Amino acid sequence: MNPGSVPRVLIVDDEPANVRVLAEALQGAYDLRFATDGERALGLAMALPADLILLDVVMPGLDGFELLRRLKAQPATRDVPVIFVTALSEVGEEERGFAAGAVDYITKPISPPIVRARVRTHLELKRQRDLLEQRALIDGLTGIANRRRFDEEWARRAAAAFEQRLPVGVLLVDIDHFKQYNDHYGHGPGDDCLRRVATALQESCQRAGDLAARYGGEEFVIVRAAGSTGEMDSHASQLLQAVRRLDLPHVKSSTGPRVSISIGAVERVPDLGDGRDLLENADRLLYEAKRRGRNRCVLAGADITATRVLQGEETP
Numbered sequence: 001m002n003p004g005s006v007p008r009v010l011i012v013d014d015e016p017a018n019v020r021v022l023a024e025a026l027q028g029a030y031d032l033r034f035a036t037d038g039e040r041a042l043g044l045a046m047a048l049p050a051d052l053i054l055l056d057v058v059m060p061g062l063d064g065f066e067l068l069r070r071l072k073a074q075p076a077t078r079d080v081p082v083i084f085v086t087a088l089s090e091v092g093e094e095e096r097g098f099a100a101g102a103v104d105y106i107t108k109p110i111s112p113p114i115v116r117a118r119v120r121t122h123l124e125l126k127r128q129r130d131l132l133e134q135r136a137l138i139d140g141l142t143g144i145a146n147r148r149r150f151d152e153e154w155a156r157r158a159a160a161a162f163e164q165r166l167p168v169g170v171l172l173v174d175i176d177h178f179k180q181y182n183d184h185y186g187h188g189p190g191d192d193c194l195r196r197v198a199t200a201l202q203e204s205c206q207r208a209g210d211l212a213a214r215y216g217g218e219e220f221v222i223v224r225a226a227g228s229t230g231e232m233d234s235h236a237s238q239l240l241q242a243v244r245r246l247d248l249p250h251v252k253s254s255t256g257p258r259v260s261i262s263i264g265a266v267e268r269v270p271d272l273g274d275g276r277d278l279l280e281n282a283d284r285l286l287y288e289a290k291r292r293g294r295n296r297c298v299l300a301g302a303d304i305t306a307t308r309v310l311q312g313e314e315t316p
């Protein structure tokens, strides 16, 4: 659920009269969508993700239980809370519903205040859950995406690139002589340095689909948006410059008087479905950038042995 957006509620019931009563109860506060059969409800839930679903149990064709089972089987709809709406008052049916993954039950005849209260409660729970999940994907120190978020995103992008035989670009970034920075300035300023570099890297990823993440320690990783092939050099230059422009003094750096970064960058079609080979390439190129004196980027394309070097601006 996006903060500040109107929650979307999908109402599914084969009887239009029931749909109307539920819609009237919830009118005004939500983005309401309707379906009068299970198949259509499933299509709608897939196409337009809902924040909550009110689901009639007894419907011809795809009934509530079967629809819930299918919703739970799809990653896109698995976490959407479903409240069963039913005239069935048997305890066994309710148990079956909860076992199938419904979060709550509302019984017919429908009481509007009860519908409103239950919907409000479960939307609030979902909002809190979404927030926690979002926090779990953000690096606590720097505020950019964390390693877990990167791993998930990389798995997806690498698999897609591998299947479609399309190149994907990845850059590994390391802050030069960061240990010396921490030792000399202390951990507080060290953390501040990490935050500022992280922000600068993120701001240099301007295409929708570019992802900057903390890879671990003083290492960062950037996945390039799909379809941005060939702009790797300019992107790498921007990153080097962005950190240079932070103008953070680093008196213990043997590379220069200010904080700088080294980058290993590769853009090609993965040989492996998980893209592990590209990360290994980027790591080797990063090592090469450090070996050549740091404050630079070493890049490679389809031919991993044909490398190019972009030197960062010399700092007087």
Ligand SMILES: [Mg+2]
Residues within 6 Å of the ligand: 013, 014, 015, 056, 057, 058, 059
């Ligand atoms: Mg029905």
